[in-house]
Amino acid sequence: MDENKFDHGKSPYERPNFPFRCGRGALWRTPCNNGPKVDGSCGGTRDCTPFFKEDRWLCRREKRYGGPCKEGPSPTGECSWQRPPCAPRKTLREIRGQISFLAVAAIVALLLISQALNPTFAGFVNISDAGPLSKSHKKFTEIEGCAACHAAYGQGPVGWIKAVFTPVDISERCVNCHSFGGPDSIAHNNDLAIDREVRKTECIMCHREHSGQKMSTRQSTSEQCNTCHKNKFESFSKGHPEFPEKYPYFNRNAIKFDHGSHLKKHFENPKFTEKAPTSCTGCHQVTLSDREVRPQAFETICVNCHGSQITKKDLVLIRLPEFMQNFVDKDALIQACNSPAEEKTDDEFLSVSTEMPALVSAFLLNVPEDDPETYEQPLQELIQAMTEESMLPIEDLVNSQTETPMADKLLTGLNPEVLKRAACSWGLNLEYEPPAEAKFGGWYADMLEVRYKPTGHRDPVAKSWIEFALNVSTVQDDEDKTTRAIAMRDEVISAKEGVGSCVKCHAVSETTLADGKKKLEIEWQYKEVNNRPHSQYSHTSHIEIMGNKSSCSNCHILDGKAEYMASFKGFDATKWSSNFSSIKRKTCIQCHTESQINQDCQSCHIYHLNPGFKKKMVSAKRQMPEIKK
Amino acid sequence: MKRTLGYAVIAILFFALIWVWTLEVDSSLNYPEFISGGALFFTIFFLCLFNIRKRVPFLPLWPARKWFLLHTVAGFLALSLFWLHAGIMWPNGLYVQILVFLFYLTTLSGIVGLVMEKVYPNLLTRIGLECIYERIPRDIAEIRNKAETLVFECTEKTGSDTLAQHYLETLGWFFQRPRFFINNIFGGQNAQTWVMQQCSILERFLNASERDYLDKIFALAEIKRKIDFHYSLQTMLKNWLLIHIPLAAAVMTMVVWHIIVIQVFFN
Amino acid sequence: MTITTQSRPQRWDQPFGSDMTDGDVERLLTIPEIQAIEAKKFPSRISLAGILRNDARIMQYKAGDIVIREGDYGNSAFLILNGSLRVVLAPGLPGEMLGRRKIQKKNFWQALKQLWTQKISPEFRDVQRYNPESGLREAKDPGSAHVFLQDIPAILDSNKTAILEGGALFGELAALGRTPRTSTIFAETDSELLEIRWQGLREFRKYDQGWRRLIDERYRQNALKAHLGATSIFEHLDDSDLQEVADHTLFETYGTFDWHLSYKKMQGQDRVEGVKDEPEIARQGSYPDGVLMVRAGFARVSVQRGNGSQTITYLGAGDFYGADEIYKTWKGETDVSLKVTITALGYVEILRVPTKTIEKHLFAYWESGRQGGTRDGNPNPGKRRRIQDFFEQTLAEGALQEWAVQERFVNGTQAMLINLDRCVRCDDCVRACASTHDGNPRFVRHGKTFQNWMVANACMHCADPVCMIGCPTGAIHRSMSGGMVIINDDTCIGCETCANSCPYSNIRMVSIRDEGGQHILDPQNHKPIIKATKCDLCADQITGPACAFACPHDALNRVDFRDVTWGGETGGQ
Structure with missing residues (x-):
């Protein structure tokens, strides 16, 4: 086009900072020379403002726009180059500024509207929604909305400003519902003495909300444990401390089951082969077992071989011992027994029995069992009483031994008639002759004794007698009586002779009570280890991976040298050696190591202590929990 | 090119610093969102400053060419920091979704603009005619x-x-x-x-x-x-800013509100 | 494009003074200084009377009027007819008194203030600022307006001055040498002066021995010795040796003083051609007869290549050429000839130091080994390259430079060079310029392009500022502090001399407006008041040139083409 368009006369400054541009130009027609005015109106309706001088109107068009025009102003002084005004447009930059302003205004309006709306309207469209809550929290916040957790919600601007300057601990709201086995803002909810200052924990350190239905906890890593734990290490395979010496067999079993002798001796024995289980799972219930792999019930597994042994061992309550003299009031006896009057014989009294009294009765009467001169009178008086009141005197004796009367348990099924008859016979210095043998267990009298025959496993009377014996053996003030109690106890809990042979399998352990007193207990139940609330182990998943058959022995290795049964000789449950070698860390590392199976702390360790819910949470009906604080 | 590389290295170092810091904070059970969020806000604020800077060319605040390079580098830095901050590409919650949508649009328009600014001048020069x-x-x-x-x-x-x-x-x-x-x-x-x-x-x-x-x-x-x-x-070279700048203004407004809300509910 | 034809402009088409009468000429011929001229030595087509009539004018100055200002560029010399004038000796009058803008860098707060003080209204001026008592003596012809000093006794008290009386000639060195005036001269009493423009002066010197002797001697005495002493090849000489060199140095001028006017005209007609149109200073292949030193202006250095000539570089003030060739001859080499052709770009003043003088004063020194390094080219070998270095460059490498020479952009010290491959046409530069100049841009982002380079229409702050020639009030001047060419808006009378002179169209006239955007009109004739505006290189800004500072894409740079090498490496600012 024009090479001289750079010429100073033809090319004025372009002013990109000017907010308006010519409307004609915007329509792709020739823009005028003057351009829009500062106020955005058209400045180009005419080319010049003519000047009146010496009777003439003079054209004043600028030189760069061609100088004075040919036509010149009209006689009235009007410029001859006039055109209708254009509608100047805003420049792109102006428009951009306006759009930016509008964008900001739209956002602010949106925010204000969402704030002005009723907070309970939140269900519809809530622009302040920070994200969906996790499934479990979604429900209970339905009514209260955000205020369920956020104190500042709906408090207005003043509340907000206050909230900015007051630290908010959202954890306070969490524990309205959640409960723990210990203080909730101390690490691990554990009140153990901590050897250094540990800061208060907050729920939101780990638990995050508004991240969708599924996620509620943020990724926890081993590094986070390292933050507080003094013993820092990289991973399980690198630096985790060795397990304790006895791991995982810390406590003596409740059941004296010598895996060594059973597996190596008895199960091998051709006599029992048929009855013997073929693998661990023959006895242990693996399915759905986490940390504990319980053995199955006695009735399922033990009974095959040991079923008949229980009923063979009786408890002897009373035995007619050898008496030196007769202290029985015959007349009274006859009257009581309603037996035909006997002739009085002044023969030398000759005891029908040469036995010693039963240890039970010796204890009850607190008499030495080996000194007839001492025991004959109280015992005969007892027999005398029994002839009259049958079991009442025994009942009284039993009940007086313990704080809580136990006669109802100990003497269950004791037939007063039988007792009386036996007493009558013995009062007459005769043996009692039962009409028939007591085949099926229970109380019975036979010759010189009143006995109890256990009916089978879990016999309540037998159990009660063992508990009674254990109980009384530790509480006596009298030294003699203590000796007698112990003698009785030792008889009752004797593996071979004790009633039902219970203690052949059930361990008796000494426990310390809260007041420091020691107590003996027999462990009737398989004992779950629940003193390790912060760790977890799942047998199921391990077995799933390793297979059902021989997988147990991968970790549980029989220790042939262990003196397993010897551990049960005393009552100290802590002194024991397991049948199995303790499991070492290296056993786990075989799989739990880099590049194999995850070895996060969280795989085995549980952070919280007994997490649960508060009662009101459970019982809460559809009512708003009152939130104070 | 060298200068761009230099700034990119600085940005990467900055990002790495923030990253390591968040990891550190994360493992000490503090709130890494505050670190990454702070860095992100700082970066976004810096990005917005470019516009302010253009309005005061008479102040001795570094030549615009440095600002432009920093703006470009900081744009990518902001995107990385956002991912670090949010942890995910697409967040939950209507408000942040709007915010992130606008943020992504701003970033995208910025990248498109950057590409145009690098490609178009050559095309214009090649046409062999210049006009205002x-x-x-x-x-x-x-x-x-x-x-x-x-x-x-x-x-x-x-x-x-x-x-x-x-x-x-x-x-x-x-x-x-x-x-x-x-x-x-x-x-x-x-x-x-x-x-x-x-x-x-x-x-x-x-x-x-x-x-x-x-x-x-x-x-x-x-x-x-x-x-x-x-x-x-x-x-095109002028109009992409018609999208980029209003979006950026909107994002900044929403970011400020976001920070207010965080301060109120979570301080 | 239709070619319009026009007869070649003739000498004296436009007389210097429009109202010189025959009587005036007659009178002039009687004054002793003119009488001494041998009129018959002049050729008939350039007669003495003709010169007086067309190249000279009689000027009247009232007491206090400034005749010439220190630092101005002028194309004329003055002969005092009567009256007495004062020369202000060093340190000279302050700039404000001379009608110059006081430049003070803004501080941070003042810079920031521009954010809200700038006006949307284009070219807003507070007319209160234009003090009618500012000391501007208006004249019928705007080109003859004078600035006058208000309080002469006070000035005489506080400044050292010297008196100039009738018959004294002054201003001839600046007029012929295109160098700034060295001092300010004002009329102490009402005076009458004969102003002779450079063409007339040149003729006087050419045809009259007396004037030549006078001019040359004064030149040698006042300027040449100092000039030579400041050059790298003679800086080792002592005073008497220097005087000897000065005495033997010939000085020559090439091209026309008003080259910019004819150049612009020819540009308009697409007739700027290149080497063959330019006056030749030295020819490739000829025998060297001395060292050529450029005292003012620019000279093209070219070599024959194929059927054309390739411009390899150019020489500016202070550069010299030929010492190497003479040295080789002196050392006994034969057939040493000049390797390049040197032609004048516009107007060049050349000092030719003869071979003998060079041999005596320079080579002996070189031989002594004290300074074997710098020979040809320029006094700053570290910064700029020597001519030899340019022989090697390819056509492609030299293309930008050659174009810059062709377009005379070499004149600029701060040319606005835009790399179009980077420029996104965002106009940030223009807006930055506007916001540093009260909302008014001071350049247009267009200009001549070459490949991907554009030299935008922004003042280049030329080494040879032709715009300054003829400014009647000294409103356009070179800043003493920064060297940039600036216009004092207050004293600009809108005569357009500078805008018309600028060969690059970088000065723009604007009609000023009031706050409402209305043009401010001259009450006499309702013509808008106009002012010359141009880039002032942001003289008062902290940032330096705002355009380059604001370019986000590093596309725009202010450059001196001497520092531009191929590949877009710009060493501007």
Whole structure:
């Protein structure tokens, strides 16, 4: 086009900072020379403002726009180059500024509207929604909305400003519902003495909300444990401390089951082969077992071989011992027994029995069992009483031994008639002759004794007698009586002779009570280890991976040298050696190591202590929990 | 290039620092979102400062070329920091979703703009003609007037209205205003082809003197085509900011509200 | 493009003074200084009377009027007809008194203030600022307006001055040598002066021995010795040796003083051609007869290549050429000839130091080994390259430079060079310029392009500022502190001399407006008041040139083409 368009006369400054541009130009027609005015109106309706001088109107068009025009102003002084005004447009930059302003205004309006709306309207469209809550929290916040957790919600601007300057601990709201086995803002909810200052924990350190239905906890890593734990290490395979010496067999079993002798001796024995289980799972219930792999019930597994042994061992309550003299009031006896009057014989009294009294009765009467001169009178008086009141005197004796009367348990099924008859016979210095043998267990009298025959496993009377014996053996003030109690106890809990042979399998352990007193207990139940609330182990998943058959022995290795049964000789449950070698860390590392199976702390360790819910949470009906604080 | 690389390295180091810091904070069970969020806010704020800086060119606040490089690098840094901050590509919650949507749009428009700013100047230079954007209406009007004058003159001098007819029917459309906008912004050749075709189909209907006029009109059309090209590309170079800047303003507003809400509910 | 024809402009088409009468000429011929001229030595087509009539004018100065200002560029010399004038000796008058803008860098707060003080209204001026008592003596012809000093006794008290009386000639060195005036001279009493423009002066010197002797001697005495002493090849000489060199140095001028006017005209007609149109200073292949030193202006250095000549570089003030060739000859080499052709770009003043003088004063020194390094080219070998270095460059490498020479952009010290491959046409530069100049841009982002380079229409702050020639009030001047060419808006009378002179169209006239955007009109004739505006290189800004500072894409730089090498490496600012 024009090479001289750079010429100073033809090319004025372009002013990109000017907010308006010519409307004609915007329509792709020739823009005028003057351009829009500062106020955005058209400045180009005419080319010049003519000047009146010496009777003439003079054209004043600028030189760069061609100088004075040919036509010149009209006689009235009007410029001859006039055109209708254009509608100047805003420049792109102006428009951009306006759009930016509008964008900001739209956002602010949106925010204000969402704030002005009723907070309970939140269900519809809530622009302040920070994200969906996790499934479990979604429900209970339905009514209260955000205020369920956020104190500042709906408090207005003043509340907000206050909230900015007051630290908010959202954890306070969490524990309205959640409960723990210990203080909730101390690490691990554990009140153990901590050897250094540990800061208060907050729920939101780990638990995050508004991240969708599924996620509620943020990724926890081993590094986070390292933050507080003094013993820092990289991973399980690198630096985790060795397990304790006895791991995982810390406590003596409740059941004296010598895996060594059973597996190596008895199960091998051709006599029992048929009855013997073929693998661990023959006895242990693996399915759905986490940390504990319980053995199955006695009735399922033990009974095959040991079923008949229980009923063979009786408890002897009373035995007619050898008496030196007769202290029985015959007349009274006859009257009581309603037996035909006997002739009085002044023969030398000759005891029908040469036995010693039963240890039970010796204890009850607190008499030495080996000194007839001492025991004959109280015992005969007892027999005398029994002839009259049958079991009442025994009942009284039993009940007086313990704080809580136990006669109802100990003497269950004791037939007063039988007792009386036996007493009558013995009062007459005769043996009692039962009409028939007591085949099926229970109380019975036979010759010189009143006995109890256990009916089978879990016999309540037998159990009660063992508990009674254990109980009384530790509480006596009298030294003699203590000796007698112990003698009785030792008889009752004797593996071979004790009633039902219970203690052949059930361990008796000494426990310390809260007041420091020691107590003996027999462990009737398989004992779950629940003193390790912060760790977890799942047998199921391990077995799933390793297979059902021989997988147990991968970790549980029989220790042939262990003196397993010897551990049960005393009552100290802590002194024991397991049948199995303790499991070492290296056993786990075989799989739990880099590049194999995850070895996060969280795989085995549980952070919280007994997490649960508060009662009101459970019982809460559809009512708003009152939130104070 | 060297300078860009230098700034990129600084940005990467900054990101790495923030990352390590968040990991550190994360493992100490503090709130890494505050670290990454703070860094992100700082970065976004810095990005916005570029606009402020352009309004005060008289202040000795570093030359604009450094700002531009930093703005570019910081844009990518902000995107990385956002991912670090949010941990996911698409967040939950309506408010943050709007915020992130706008943020992504801003970033995307920025990247598109950056690409255009790197590609278009070469295309413009290659066209071999320079024109000031504001003068394009005047230039086009001038070309159109010249073309129409030529058409009139042709009709007058040769007594034939073939050229005039063709101009009225077809060519006039081209001279009316900038054409082939879309094709031009992709660097297409449609305008050239069109002009060539429309002139060549007419040629055999003209005699020698009419052809002279056609040649002149063709020459004008070629200039017009180049101006069109400038118009299209310069429009794009200016208009992408029409999206980028309002979006950025909206994002900044939402970020401020986001921070207020966080301060109120989670401090 | 239709070619318009015009007869070649003739000498004296436009007389210097429009109202010189025959009587005036007659009177002039009687004054002793003119009488001494041998009129018959002048060729008939350039007669003495003709010169007086057309190249001279009689000027009246009232007491206090400034005749010439220190630092101005002028194309004329003055002969005092009567009256007495004062020369202000060093340190000279302050700039404000001379009608110059006081430049003070803004501080941070002042810079920031521009954010809200700038006006949307284009070219807003507070007319209160234009003090009618500012000391501007208007004249019928705006080109003859004078600035006058208000309180002469006070000035005489506080400044050292010297008196100039009738018959004294002054200003001839600046007029012929295109160098800034060295001092300010004002009329102490009402005076009458004969102003002779450079063409007339040149003729006087050419045809009259007396004037030549006078001019040359004064030149040698006042300027040449100092100039030579400051050059690298003679800086080792002592005073008497220097005087000897000065005495033997010939000085020559090439091209026309008003080259910019003819250049612009020819540019308009597409007739700027290149080497063959330019006056030749030295020819490739000829025998060297001395060292050529450029005292003012620019000279093209070109070599024959194929059927054309390739411009390899150019020489500016202070550069010299030919010492190497002479040295080789002196050392006994034969057939040493000049390797390049040197032609004048516009107007060049050349000092030719003859071979003998060079041999005596320079080569002996070189031989002593004290300074074997710098020979040809320029005094700063570290910064700029020597001519030899340019022989190697390819056509492609030299293309930008050659174009810059062709377009005379070499004149600029702060040319606005835009790399179009980077420029996104965002106009940030223009807006930055506007916001540093009260909302008014001071350049247009267009200009001549070459490949991907554009030299935008922004003042280049030329080494040879032709715009300054003829400014009647000294409003356009070179800043003493920064060297940039600036216009004092207050004293600009809108005569357009500078805008018309600028060969690059970088000065723009604007009609000023009031706050409402209305043009401010001259009450006499309702013509808008116009002012010359241009880039002032952001003289008062902290940031330096705002355009380059604001370019986000590093596309725009202010450069001296001497420092531009191929590949877009710009060493501007």
